[in-house]
Amino acid sequence: MNFLKQDNLLITEPALKQEPIVLQINGVEYRDYTTATKTLSQFLRETAGLTGVKTGCNEGECGACTVLVDNKPVNSCLILAFQAEGRQIITIEGLLGADGTLSPLQQAFLDYGAVQCGYCTPGMILAAEGLLREIPNPDDREIRRALAGNICRCSGFLNIIKAVKSVASQTDTPVVA
Amino acid sequence: MTGIARTASPETIGETSAIVAGFTGSIAYIAGGTDLIIALEQGFRPDMIVDISRMEALNFVEINFKHVRIGAATPVSALTKLNELHKGIAALSQAAEQFGSAQIRNRATLGGNIASAKPAGDLLPVLMCLDCHIEVLCRDGSTKKLALDEVVTDSGTTSLDNGDLITAINLPLQLGDNPISAFGKIGRRRELTIARLNLTVLADYQTETSLARDIRIVAGAIGPVPLRLKCVEQELRGRKVDQTFADDFLGALTGAVDAAIPGRYSQTYKRQAVMGLGLDVLQSLFGREFSLPACLRGMT
Ligand SMILES: Cc1cc2nc3c(=O)[nH]c(=O)nc-3n(C[C@H](O)[C@H](O)[C@H](O)COP(=O)(O)OP(=O)(O)OC[C@H]3O[C@@H](n4cnc5c(N)ncnc54)[C@H](O)[C@@H]3O)c2cc1C
Ligand code: FES
Ligand code: FES
Numbered sequence: 295m296n297f298l299k300q301d302n303l304l305i306t307e308p309a310l311k312q313e314p315i316v317l318q319i320n321g322v323e324y325r326d327y328t329t330a331t332k333t334l335s336q337f338l339r340e341t342a343g344l345t346g347v348k349t350g351c352n353e354g355e356c357g358a359c360t361v362l363v364d365n366k367p368v369n370s371c372l373i374l375a376f377q378a379e380g381r382q383i384i385t386i387e388g389l390l391g392a393d394g395t396l397s398p399l400q401q402a403f404l405d406y407g408a409v410q411c412g413y414c415t416p417g418m419i420l421a422a423e424g425l426l427r428e429i430p431n432p433d434d435r436e437i438r439r440a441l442a443g444n445i446c447r448c449s450g451f452l453n454i455i456k457a458v459k460s461v462a463s464q465t466d467t468p469v470v471a
Numbered sequence: 472m473t474g475i476a477r478t479a480s481p482e483t484i485g486e487t488s489a490i491v492a493g494f495t496g497s498i499a500y501i502a503g504g505t506d507l508i509i510a511l512e513q514g515f516r517p518d519m520i521v522d523i524s525r526m527e528a529l530n531f532v533e534i535n536f537k538h539v540r541i542g543a544a545t546p547v548s549a550l551t552k553l554n555e556l557h558k559g560i561a562a563l564s565q566a567a568e569q570f571g572s573a574q575i576r577n578r579a580t581l582g583g584n585i586a587s588a589k590p591a592g593d594l595l596p597v598l599m600c601l602d603c604h605i606e607v608l609c610r611d612g613s614t615k616k617l618a619l620d621e622v623v624t625d626s627g628t629t630s631l632d633n634g635d636l637i638t639a640i641n642l643p644l645q646l647g648d649n650p651i652s653a654f655g656k657i658g659r660r661r662e663l664t665i666a667r668l669n670l671t672v673l674a675d676y677q678t679e680t681s682l683a684r685d686i687r688i689v690a691g692a693i694g695p696v697p698l699r700l701k702c703v704e705q706e707l708r709g710r711k712v713d714q715t716f717a718d719d720f721l722g723a724l725t726g727a728v729d730a731a732i733p734g735r736y737s738q739t740y741k742r743q744a745v746m747g748l749g750l751d752v753l754q755s756l757f758g759r760e761f762s763l764p765a766c767l768r769g770m771t
Contacts, residue, residue: 330476330477330478330520331476331511331520333508352512353509353512354505354509354571354572354574354575357572357574360574366548366577367573367574367577368574368577368578369574369575369578371508372503372504372505372508372509372574372575372578373504373508373578374478374501374504374508374520374522376478376480376522377480377501377504377522377524377525379480380525421573421574424573425573439573440573441573442572442573443571443572443573443574443575444572
């Protein structure tokens with residue numbers, strides 16, 4: 295692996311990684327020759343064109359850029375794109391059913407009036423989705439805790455909590471009759 | 472963001488060693504990236520960025536009756552249940568519980584907290600109180616084991632050389648027969664100028680006699696590095712845990728905090744915040760209620 299030689303820094307285009315970055319996003323493969331310091335949020339928005347990923351602060355404070363990486367909610371502004379290689383990335387676009395139907399959480403956010411300007415919504419839904427994948431039936435405290443890294447400037451948190459709760463309690467019904 | 476760095480994603484410690492040993496430029500490891508990416512945004516440019524976040528050999532928790540050993544790239548979210556393994560390290564799981572947000576906990580690591588060496592690093596006072604040993608793999612392939620205060624030497628400064636990799640953190644479970652610990656914090660991360668403080672207490676507690684046979688207390692975020700409060704420890708060591716113990720603990724704690732940062736906690740409401748924190752940590756540690764010292768009750 296000749297990237298070990300520092301000399302290469304001088305003779306190759308320094309801003310480019312020699313190998314393309316290959317990411318699995320919503321089950322689709324994207325590849326790009328890109329800078330080493332490109333963040334996952336930049337890759338998602340600019341390279342993959344997935345503009346459902348919002349960025350607010352770019353420093354982990356607002357949660358607007360939340361996506362799932364291997365089912366766990368993370369701030370995509372605080373992961374370098376190359377760190378996400380080989381992982382399953384899910385953005386808000388990836389929650390839609392094959393026929394374009396909204397996911398239960400997406401629908402619940404609409405039904406419960408949990409969307410106002412909508413800027414925080416994709417991140418909020420993915421943080422909640424991550425919670426439900428880990429704890430299918432969370433209590434209020436767990437929901438608040440899971441969403442504590444997501445800021446909503448428009449609404450009180452109440453409708454958001456209600457929306458998440460409504461989906462959580464659906465999973466309460468026994469799967470096997 | 473424009474970049475000049477190369478990247479590497481080694482899967483094993485052996486591969487990492489080979490990569491860093493054969494490279495002459497500057498190296499930055501990236502684990503959770505929750506500090507490093509902010510530094511990159513601010514213009515920091517290492518020659519190579521080495522991702523250690525996917526290395527299995529750095530992501531584990533091992534426990535036996537003598538010690539707990541935690542991989543340096545273990546995410547904070549994996550530490551929140553450690554108290555179920557051993558009461559002696561409850562402080563670490565409590566610090567992990569209160570750390571950042573769910574998204575941050577899923578990425579941030581112990582090794583990154585140490586290497587960043589920030590005064591606000593919540594895990595540092597806990598690791599100091601629990602008397603940790605930090606295992607380091609040097610760039611030349613040699614290894615060393617260091618105490619926390621040997622690694623974190625000043626605000627944002629460590630004794631590590633460029634390319635040194637923290638591989639694991641060892642926590643001995645050795646304070647007497649029944650070590651128990653607790654952690655608490657006040658103040659928000661971004662509020663650099665006003666009251667911020669965290670507190671870790673480790674005690675060897677004899678339940679039948681209510682004796683705190685031994686005690687270690689470390690405060691964080693009040694100076695460049697965590698501060699062991701030896702004078703508070705001295706006052707309490709070997710004593711029976713009752714309301715007088717709590718009164719003296721809170722008195723000595725406010726005295727020590729005042730001495731460490733003269734003036735900052737002199738206002739009554741801040742002093743009360745320190746007392747409130749002390750009280751919370753004591754209650755969590757001993758699993759029972761205490762009240763504020765009589766002289767302060769009802770003060771606002
Ligand atoms: C929104 C937000 C909230 C936060 N909340 C808290 C909080 O509540 N408490 C707190 O203490 N901190 C907090 N932080 C700070 C940060 O998350 C922690 O310091 C975290 O532990 C850093 O770990 P990391 O794995 O993300 O480090 P990285 O960003 O990956 O690395 C940080 C530094 O450590 C070096 N490094 C990383 N791993 C190793 C290793 N194994 N060996 C040698 N060097 C290494 C890197 O090269 C870099 O210099 C917060 C940060 C953000 C953005
Ligand atoms: S843009 Fe990532 S957390 Fe704000
Ligand atoms: S709906 Fe506007 S920020 Fe949440």
